[in-house]
Amino acid sequence: xxxxxxxxxxxxxxxxxxxxxxxxxxxxxxxxxxxxxxxxxxxxxxxxxxxxxxxxxxxxxxxxxxxxxxxxxxxxxxxxxxxxxxxxxxxxxxxxxxxxxxxxxxxxxxxxxxxxxxxxxxxxxxxxxxxxxxxxxxxxxxxxxxxxxxxxxxxxxxxxxxxxxxxxxxxxxxxxxxxxxxxxxxxxxxxxxxxxxxxxxxxxxxxxxxxxxxxxxxxxxxxxxxxxxxxxxxxxxxxxxxxxxxxxxxxxxxxxxxxxxxxxxxxxxxxx
Amino acid sequence: xxxxxxxxxxxxxxxxxxxxxxxxxxxxxxxxxxxxxxxxxxxxxxxxxxxxxxxxxxxxxxxxxxxxxxxxxxxxxxxxxxxxxxxxxxxxxxxxxxxxxxxxxxxxxxxxxxxxxxxxxxxxxxxxxxxxxxxxxxxxxxxxxxxxxxxxxxxxxxxxxxxxxxxxxxxxxxxxxxxxxxxxxxxxxxxxxxxxxxxxxxxxxxxxxxxxxxxxxxxxxxxxxxxxxxxxxxxxxxxxxxxxxxxxxxxxxxxxxxxxxxxxxxxxxxxxxxxxxxxxxxxxxxxxx
Numbered sequence: 001x002x003x004x005x006x007x008x009x010x011x012x013x014x015x016x017x018x019x020x021x022x023x024x025x026x027x028x029x030x031x032x033x034x035x036x037x038x039x040x041x042x043x044x045x046x047x048x049x050x051x052x053x054x055x056x057x058x059x060x061x062x063x064x065x066x067x068x069x070x071x072x073x074x075x076x077x078x079x080x081x082x083x084x085x086x087x088x089x090x091x092x093x094x095x096x097x098x099x100x101x102x103x104x105x106x107x108x109x110x111x112x113x114x115x116x117x118x119x120x121x122x123x124x125x126x127x128x129x130x131x132x133x134x135x136x137x138x139x140x141x142x143x144x145x146x147x148x149x150x151x152x153x154x155x156x157x158x159x160x161x162x163x164x165x166x167x168x169x170x171x172x173x174x175x176x177x178x179x180x181x182x183x184x185x186x187x188x189x190x191x192x193x194x195x196x197x198x199x200x201x202x203x204x205x206x207x208x209x210x211x212x213x214x215x216x217x218x219x220x221x222x223x224x225x226x227x228x229x230x231x232x233x234x235x236x237x238x239x240x241x242x243x244x245x246x247x248x249x250x251x252x253x254x255x256x257x258x259x260x261x262x263x264x265x266x267x268x269x270x271x272x
Numbered sequence: 273x274x275x276x277x278x279x280x281x282x283x284x285x286x287x288x289x290x291x292x293x294x295x296x297x298x299x300x301x302x303x304x305x306x307x308x309x310x311x312x313x314x315x316x317x318x319x320x321x322x323x324x325x326x327x328x329x330x331x332x333x334x335x336x337x338x339x340x341x342x343x344x345x346x347x348x349x350x351x352x353x354x355x356x357x358x359x360x361x362x363x364x365x366x367x368x369x370x371x372x373x374x375x376x377x378x379x380x381x382x383x384x385x386x387x388x389x390x391x392x393x394x395x396x397x398x399x400x401x402x403x404x405x406x407x408x409x410x411x412x413x414x415x416x417x418x419x420x421x422x423x424x425x426x427x428x429x430x431x432x433x434x435x436x437x438x439x440x441x442x443x444x445x446x447x448x449x450x451x452x453x454x455x456x457x458x459x460x461x462x463x464x465x466x467x468x469x470x471x472x473x474x475x476x477x478x479x480x481x482x483x484x485x486x487x488x489x490x491x492x493x494x495x496x497x498x499x500x501x502x503x504x505x506x507x508x509x510x511x512x513x514x515x516x517x518x519x520x521x522x523x524x525x526x527x528x529x530x531x532x533x534x535x536x537x538x539x540x541x542x543x544x545x546x547x548x549x550x551x552x553x554x555x556x557x558x559x560x561x
Contacts, residue, residue: 019373029387091289116296117543120539143291143295146291268442269445
């Protein structure tokens with residue numbers, strides 16, 4: 001079907017409007033972060049800062065330990081994503097390839113857990129962690145997510161299409177079961193595993209809810225919490241500082257998105 | 273295939289099952305038991321039977337929290353689906369420019385809720401926000417959207433739509449790949465205009481995708497917490513107190529473990545209802561394939 005020129009131009013116009021609706025807020029965040037407090041007070045909606053002032057960024061780094069929070073956040077997100085994959089592989093293998101009594105039950109548990117979000121479990125889990133003095137530790141942030149129902153399910157689905165002969169051949173060669181799972185099958189599932197890792201990393205890097213309810217002090221505070229605190233601290237809201245914090249928080253995921261856009265988009269699109 | 277040893281499957285599943293049961297299955301049971309007690313974390317728990325549920329129902333709190341959550345979800349789901357479908361149809365074209373626009377819209381889905389909530393809070397700020405300024409220039413009455421009990425919830429929903437539209441757009445784009453070009457071309461040859469092609473070819477083929485987006489977005493919006501905690505803390509006048517925030521408030525601000533547990537159980541029942549709906553939709557979709 002050939003499109004008429006007028007229709008094509010109209011699509012271009014609408015697409016530009018869509019781009020503006022999503023990019024102008026980002027631009028506004030960056031613009032605000034380079035302003036000074038007097039500028040914002042004098043004219044809060046001035047479209048451009050008078051000159052690029054890095055004061056807000058210096059203030060962010062002076063108010064919260066950005067490097068430490070960022071380190072905690074990245075460590076947590078990587079630990080969760082790595083554990084999820086490490087555990088999902090053998091579990092998915094057992095569910096996809098091995099014959100044993102109780103398999104339907106085990107698969108049922110995994111499927112049921114797909115329906116339960118952390119928001120429905122945090123009250124009992126918090127009480128458990130409070131009793132065992134685990135609140136405010138990395139364990140409280142990582143352990144509840146170390147196993148992923150979704151990850152196990154997706155690995156199982158991917159392994160279903162791997163022919164049994166490959167596993168039988170590996171067994172003939174004398175490979176142990178764990179060697180088969182991690183050395184033979186894992187490389188074959190690379191696209192699935194990369195998507196899983198990225199989606200999990202981004203989700204937990206961004207997560208605000210769980211670190212908020214599982215921490216009461218500074219010891220394992222994550223960056224999203226630290227940035228949200230920028231708004232609550234001090235007298236009067238200093239939006240240029242909050243927006244600078246926002247830029248610092250968003251840049252790593254936006255950079256990752258730019259680098260791995262295909263994987264992230266496919267992970268979301270393919271799940272349907 | 274047979275396992276090499278009978279214990280192998282359970283050893284491989286063990287860690288996963290143990291963690292899932294500990295952190296996702298048992299907590300629901302613990303909450304159900306805890307909801308029958310009155311406990312402030314300091315003095316010993318006291319058995320009150322259905323007292324917590326009755327107290328929550330008596331003040332209409334449970335009903336209001338439920339309705340508010342449904343209202344927010346309805347706005348977010350209809351908003352993201354309409355705009356997401358529109359953008360998918362608009363941007364399903366080759367070329368770098370359209371790819372760039374797709375990435376721009378989707379990027380909001382990747383960025384933290386914290387960043388999105390803080391950014392929109394600044395833009396919606398009553399005195400110095402750009403949105404207010406824009407509205408004043410257009411001659412609309414000056415209201416502080418987040419400070420107005422009638423506007424606060426729709427304002428949060430707008431933020432939710434901005435954040436989540438990229439998700440529905442991507443899923444709709446994936447669905448559009450399943451609409452055969454040949455079918456659309458045949459319809460065009462038969463003289464069907466753009467609207468009729470959409471109405472009679474694309475839309476029926478996209479119905480299963482739409483059902484998928486609807487149910488997953490519904491579950492996501494039920495869990496909304498970050499926007500509330502950061503932008504309004506449930507206010508003004510409780511207008512934005514959604515389910516998860518209500519649970520959070522009960523345990524961390526009111527130190528009422530029993531009521532928090534009762535709300536958790538109610539929240540879980542609501543999620544089960546959505547899951548039932550989801551299952552029916554997915555089954556229908558499986559049959560349609």
